[in-house]
Amino acid sequence: MRLSKYEQETIINFNEDEAVASVYTHNPKLKERLKQMAARFPADCSFVSKNSAGGVTYQISKKLVSIRQPYSEERRQKDRERALAANRRPPTKSESEQKLPE
DSSP states (O other), rough: OOOOOTTEEEEEEEOOSSSSEEEEEEEHHHHHHHHHHHHHOOTTTEEEEEEETOOOOEEEEGGGGOOOOOOOOOHHHHHHHHHHTTOOOOOOOOHHHHOOOO
């Protein structure tokens, strides 16, 4: 069964009593990120299931769920200046494409 883009959801669900959240997603980048987190941090992230439509479910520690305010242009400029002063450069494409061994 093929789902439309509209139907390919990401759902993060948790309650106040438990210390874990359930993450259901079809998003390829998030799926890869969760897979890598499960490999590196099994105590905080674990694979639960995959469905026939390509969605996956992971259980993660609730401490990993966050909502942040967007960066202001002023903050972005200060971060840029601080990085340049420390001689820090953004990763190259080949560095950012490196993945964990499976």
